[in-house]
Amino acid sequence: MTTQFDTIDFHGLPALRMRSADGASAIVTMHGAHVVSWQPKRGGERLFLSERSPFATGKPIRGGIPVIFPQFGPDGPLPRHGFARTRDWALVDQHAGEDFARGIWQLTNTADTEALWPAAFTAEITVLLGGDRLDVELAVDNTGTASISFTAALHTYCKVREVELATLDGLEGARYRDQTQGKRLLTDGDEQLVVSGEVDRLYPDAPPEQVLGTGDGKLILTREGFPDIVVWNPWEEKCAALADMAPDGFRGMLCVEAAAAAKPVIVAPGESWSGRQSFELR
Numbered sequence: 001m002t003t004q005f006d007t008i009d010f011h012g013l014p015a016l017r018m019r020s021a022d023g024a025s026a027i028v029t030m031h032g033a034h035v036v037s038w039q040p041k042r043g044g045e046r047l048f049l050s051e052r053s054p055f056a057t058g059k060p061i062r063g064g065i066p067v068i069f070p071q072f073g074p075d076g077p078l079p080r081h082g083f084a085r086t087r088d089w090a091l092v093d094q095h096a097g098e099d100f101a102r103g104i105w106q107l108t109n110t111a112d113t114e115a116l117w118p119a120a121f122t123a124e125i126t127v128l129l130g131g132d133r134l135d136v137e138l139a140v141d142n143t144g145t146a147s148i149s150f151t152a153a154l155h156t157y158c159k160v161r162e163v164e165l166a167t168l169d170g171l172e173g174a175r176y177r178d179q180t181q182g183k184r185l186l187t188d189g190d191e192q193l194v195v196s197g198e199v200d201r202l203y204p205d206a207p208p209e210q211v212l213g214t215g216d217g218k219l220i221l222t223r224e225g226f227p228d229i230v231v232w233n234p235w236e237e238k239c240a241a242l243a244d245m246a247p248d249g250f251r252g253m254l255c256v257e258a259a260a261a262a263k264p265v266i267v268a269p270g271e272s273w274s275g276r277q278s279f280e281l282r
């Protein structure tokens, strides 16, 4: 397969299809700088994307890797999960080497974002693809004269063959806030996380590596800069209430999110912050 970048139409949204010379591919929409597809060299789609997702300006895409910035969740004055996932980002660089392909997208403050969040910033998403690995990095520069404070996440929807048979290793003994129980602080006593009901957990300062048994290979998830992990599956009842998910959509996904959500990131004027989530199929 040749190395290439193509601008494509993805359900009506402009998107970049990236291919590395060694046979991996990804699709990223300009809307949200959102990775909506990742197929490693070994093949097979690795990200869940809801068949009922809207693909429209101003609306979040359900699935893939939504970029959550500058507010995680509903706690704060901004729209739920911030505005980055519903804005158009600009593709500022595309580059391929012998065994990788890389795209970079930027979002900067406008009168529209300032009306929601009075901050001067440049946010950048870098998607690096090659072999059986994908790296997604969010970097934020404070371009203003006052400190900025935000929460953020890469809200990754991992595709699993059947969620009840999926396993997540690497969180044993970790503390988490159970969002289904009023944010109660609990300790994960299980060797493996197995989903058999609604799961909505924020693990602050989580261990550095998790292994997801997807039913079609093992996905190794690591991160840098993002201290926390969120694990989410809405299960039957909550899924049925989501207009952008099929009633059984929850069975094909497990969100394992790299997050800076337990406490805000503070960036001084002229300084920057970055966080990365990496995936490797083994």
Ligand code: BG6
Pocket (backbone or CB within 6 Å): 060, 073, 080, 081, 155, 179, 200, 201, 230, 232, 257
């Ligand atoms: C998760 C949250 O990160 O995102 C959940 O922990 C939330 O509480 C989920 O339901 C999905 O959010 P949204 O806004 O994309 O429906």
